[in-house]
Amino acid sequence: MTVISEPLAAPRRASSEPRDIGGIIKLVAVSLIALVIVSPLIVLVVGSLKADRFQILADMGTFRAFWVDNPTLQNFRDMWVFSGALPFGRYLLNSLVILFVTVIGGVFLNSMAAFVLAWGRLPGRAVILAALVALYIVPQESIVLPLLTIINRIGLSDSFAAQILPFMASPLYIFLIYQFFIQIPRDIYDAATVDGAGPFRIYWSVFLPISLPVLATVAILLGIETWNQYLWPLMVTQTDYARPISVGIASFFGTGTIYWNNAMAASVMMMIPVLIFYLAFQRWFVSSFISSAVKG
Amino acid sequence: MIQMSTETLTAGRRRRAPLWGGRFQELGMLLPSLALIAAFLLLPFLSSFRIALTNERLIPRPVPARFVGLDNFQKVLTDHDFWQALWNVARFTVMVLPVQCGFALAIALLLNQKLPFRNFFRGLFFLPAITSMVVVCVIWATLFQYPTGPFNQIVGFLSFGMVQPIDWLGDPAWSMPAIVLLSAWQAYGFQMIVYLAGLQGISDSLYEAASLDGANRWQKFWHVTMPSLRQTHVFVLIITTIQAFKLFTQVNILTQGGPRGTTETVVHYMFSAGFVNQRLGLASAVAIILFFIVLAVSLVQRLVVRDRK
Numbered sequence: 197m198t199v200i201s202e203p204l205a206a207p208r209r210a211s212s213e214p215r216d217i218g219g220i221i222k223l224v225a226v227s228l229i230a231l232v233i234v235s236p237l238i239v240l241v242v243g244s245l246k247a248d249r250f251q252i253l254a255d256m257g258t259f260r261a262f263w264v265d266n267p268t269l270q271n272f273r274d275m276w277v278f279s280g281a282l283p284f285g286r287y288l289l290n291s292l293v294i295l296f297v298t299v300i301g302g303v304f305l306n307s308m309a310a311f312v313l314a315w316g317r318l319p320g321r322a323v324i325l326a327a328l329v330a331l332y333i334v335p336q337e338s339i340v341l342p343l344l345t346i347i348n349r350i351g352l353s354d355s356f357a358a359q360i361l362p363f364m365a366s367p368l369y370i371f372l373i374y375q376f377f378i379q380i381p382r383d384i385y386d387a388a389t390v391d392g393a394g395p396f397r398i399y400w401s402v403f404l405p406i407s408l409p410v411l412a413t414v415a416i417l418l419g420i421e422t423w424n425q426y427l428w429p430l431m432v433t434q435t436d437y438a439r440p441i442s443v444g445i446a447s448f449f450g451t452g453t454i455y456w457n458n459a460m461a462a463s464v465m466m467m468i469p470v471l472i473f474y475l476a477f478q479r480w481f482v483s484s485f486i487s488s489a490v491k492g
Numbered sequence: 493m494i495q496m497s498t499e500t501l502t503a504g505r506r507r508r509a510p511l512w513g514g515r516f517q518e519l520g521m522l523l524p525s526l527a528l529i530a531a532f533l534l535l536p537f538l539s540s541f542r543i544a545l546t547n548e549r550l551i552p553r554p555v556p557a558r559f560v561g562l563d564n565f566q567k568v569l570t571d572h573d574f575w576q577a578l579w580n581v582a583r584f585t586v587m588v589l590p591v592q593c594g595f596a597l598a599i600a601l602l603l604n605q606k607l608p609f610r611n612f613f614r615g616l617f618f619l620p621a622i623t624s625m626v627v628v629c630v631i632w633a634t635l636f637q638y639p640t641g642p643f644n645q646i647v648g649f650l651s652f653g654m655v656q657p658i659d660w661l662g663d664p665a666w667s668m669p670a671i672v673l674l675s676a677w678q679a680y681g682f683q684m685i686v687y688l689a690g691l692q693g694i695s696d697s698l699y700e701a702a703s704l705d706g707a708n709r710w711q712k713f714w715h716v717t718m719p720s721l722r723q724t725h726v727f728v729l730i731i732t733t734i735q736a737f738k739l740f741t742q743v744n745i746l747t748q749g750g751p752r753g754t755t756e757t758v759v760h761y762m763f764s765a766g767f768v769n770q771r772l773g774l775a776s777a778v779a780i781i782l783f784f785i786v787l788a789v790s791l792v793q794r795l796v797v798r799d800r801k
Contacts, residue, residue, distance in 0.1 A: 219606075226602055230616045236631045236677070237619060243634070257640040309525035316518040324526070331529065334537050335786050337738050337759045338779035341766040342536035342543055345550070362532035365525035395517045424624045426741045427759070431767050442626045446745050449629070456634060463627040470622050478615050481622070485682055486689050 237467075238262060244271055244460040252456045271461030283436055284462045287444035291423065292469065294359050294440060298422045299415050302364040306414060307407070309365070310373035311399040315385055325374070328367040337427065344431055354434045363422060369414045372487065376410035377403065413484040416477065423470060441466050537783075544776035551770060564777035574778070576753050577761040583668055584675075584757070585736040592676035593728050596683035601717075603684075604691045614688070621681025625741040632674040633746060636660040661746055664754045671742055671755055679735070683728050690724035691717070723797070730793040734786055758782055 243252045245267040255261050275284035313321050343362060344353075352358040380403065388398040404411070426442045433439040445466065448459040474481055544564055548557035568574050603614055620628070635642050639657030647655050660670040694717065702712045740759040743749060749756035749764070758778065766775025 219608075222602075222605070223608055226607060226613055229599070229602075230613055233677070234616055234619060236635060237623065239634070240627070240631045253634065253637060253640070256634050256637055257642055257645040261642065305525045305528070308521040312518045312522040316522070318515060318518050318522065324522075328529070331533055331537070333787055333790055334533065334783060335734075335738060337740065337762070338783040338786075339533065339536040339540060341550070341762070341772060341775050341779060342540045343532060344767075345543075345772065346531070346536055346539075361528060365528040367529065367533075370525060395514050396521060399521065420622065424626075426626060427744075427763065430744075431763075442624060445626045445630060449633070449745050450748075454633075456630075459630050463630045466624055466627055470624075474615075474619075474622055478611075482614070482618065482685050485621075485685055 235262075240460055241464055243456065244464045245269070247271065247457060249454075249456045249458075252460070271457045272465070274458055275462060275465065282444055282447065282458075284441065284444055284458070284465065286436055287439055287441040287462075288465055290356070290438055291440040291442070291466075294356060294438075295419060295422050295469075297356070298360050298364055299419045301360070302366070302369065302418045303411055303415050305365045306369040307373045307404065307411060308399060310370045310377055311403055312395065313370070314374050314377035315398075315403075316395060325371075328370055332367040332371065340428055340431060343428075347432060353432060354438060356438045358432045359425070359429055359438065359440070362428075363418075363425075366418070368488075369418060372414060373407070373410050376407055380406065409480075409483075410487075412477070412480050413487050416473070416481055416484040417488055419473070420470070423466075540776045540779050543772055544780050546773050548772045549770045550766060550772050557773070560773065564773045565781075567774060568777045568781065573753060573756060574758075574761055577749075577756045577758050580668065580753075580755060581737055581739060581757050584672060584739055585733055587669065587672040588676055588736060589729065589732055591672060592680045592732065593683050593725075595676065596680040596728075597687050597721075599680070600684050600687035600691055601713075603688060614685075617684060618681040620678050621684075623678060625678060626745065628674055628678045629742055629745040632670075632677075633661070636670055638662065662751055664751050667747055667751055667754045671739075671746070675739070675742060679732075683732070686728055687721070687724060690721050694720045726793060726796050730789060733789050737782065737785055737789070758785075 239256070239261045242262055242264050243255075245264045246252050246255070247266075247268045247270045255263075275288070312318060313325050347353055347358045347362075352361075384402060384406075385398065388402045393401075424442065425440065426446065429438075429440045429443050430446070433443060441462065445459060445462050448454050448462075545559055545561060546557045547560050547563075599617055603610060603617070607613065638644065638659040641660075643660060644657040647658065658666055660666050698716050698720065699712060702716050707715065738759055739757040740763065743755050743757050743760050744763065747755040749760050759782065762775045762778040762782065765771050765778060
């Protein structure tokens with residue numbers, strides 16, 4: 197609140213000064229640039245409310261792209277129609293299931309491993325940590341094909357597990373949490389051991405509660421990554437059973453006619469969950485991306 | 493130890509018990525992650541080196557795969573399409589870097605000033621970065637529509653109708669610039685916040701000292717801001733380059749590498765070879781080459797950053 201009210205008050209205080217005009221010009225300029233940048237998203241939302249795909253294309257080159265005469269939710273209703281059309285409702289639910297299981301599982305698995313690496317007494321922790329840091333450089337793109345043969349061999353092809361298990365644990369996130377854990381003062385750990393708590397108890401009731409910032413960072417980064425997966429689900433899903441919405445939307449392309457109205461509605465539906473989280477945790481989103489950058 | 497009273501013995505045991513139980517617990521906490529990483533990251537990574545030396549297919553044939561030595565690497569490195577893919581990725585990098593990073597820096601500089609609703613604007617400018625690439629493709633495919641899409645309208649308007657409508661994604665001359673534009677729009681937000689963080693790290697005293705020396709805004713930008721952002725520049729450059737080498741989604745959806753191979757990329761080449769054409773050995777060779785390229789770029793970053801320190 198203080199952050200917002202302070203710059204708000206500034207122009208009012210200095211309204212008689214000539215600098216204020218510069219401030220207004222700056223504000224108008226930034227607003228215009230922001231409008232241009234965001235306009236593709238506005239066009240998308242407006243387009244998703246038009247029922248006629250020819251109308252969408254015809255409007256696209258004019259300012260009517262920003263306006264809809266008879267807004268309809270028909271395209272969104274179509275997503276749940278399972279006959280003939282692509283079952284987008286199913287794709288969306290699939291994506292949400294994969295998202296929640298991966299993020300919740302990932303946060304716990306990575307933080308448990310990070311705790312042991314940072315504070316445990318197991319021998320060889322330094323070696324494991326070094327190996328993880330080395331593995332972090334391997335790009336997902338260069339392992340997907342051998343991974344596909346492994347997934348096929350253990351009978352997980354076209355499943356949810358194939359889209360969850362390989363991405364829950366990650367060297368990057370273990371390392372991010374590890375770096376947070378080692379900065380926690382030794383006293384806190386010692387105090388917990390004197391009370392006779394085992395490692396899991398210490399992790400669960402002492403370390404987790406004070407580590408929310410880094411856990412949120414990992415949840416956000418892993419969440420965005422999972423939600424945007426495309427190459428892997430494209431290869432590993434063969435039916436609608438576990439197909440995520442990203443692959444579903446992409447399947448509009450490559451066919452002769454593209455149903456822009458349906459594609460736009462599905463795209464809006466794909467954005468809504470991210471937007472909800474973004475609006476709720478905007479500041480955490482930005483700081484997450486920065487911390488991934490600094491560590492990267 | 494043996495002469496100890498029973499009381500101290502049990503006390504000692506009680507203190508020691510959680511220690512050993514503790515180690516088992518620790519193992520139980522560490523193993524799930526390690527097992528998943530070993531099975532789904534380390535194992536596929538190592539086996540890609542083995543597969544690259546065989547003629548293995550994605551769906552096994554009755555005839556077992558056999559060892560073919562470095563044949564796959566030779567095939568890849570003598571394939572004109574692979575070199576075109578590498579060349580395209582290099583072209584993409586060279587085009588996207590100035591557009592994306594320049595725009596990101598410009599917006600970061602704007603947002604770093606005293607401005608009403610600054611957080612609101614930052615949130616707005618970051619919106620494309622949280623938009624999935626698949627969604628970006630849906631939007632931009634309509635923006636690039638031939639012949640009546642907004643881009644063609646703007647070009648026609650600015651040239652008073654002199655320039656004919658362009659088939660952005662279907663014209664070999666324009667396909668890559670079109671991909672660059674939509675990729676830059678999607679990804680600049682990340683660089684923007686990295687630059688914002690970098691700008692906030694510059695001490696005010698530097699600017700005050702420059703003012704005392706009579707520097708104007710432009711001089712302050714070139715002699716204070718830019719040198720102070722050196723680390724940020726290196727980081728942004730490296731990250732953008734690595735991401736460029738992984739270019740796949742937008743190309744696979746919008747152009748399938750076409751027209752005439754002008755948007756073929758390394759990852760798309762690997763995907764076509766391994767998944768579409770089932771030639772796993774060949775694709776693994778490409779994957780290994782990709783890995784070493786990414787490794788080399790990261791090592792360059794380490795060297796430059798260490799140089800600085």
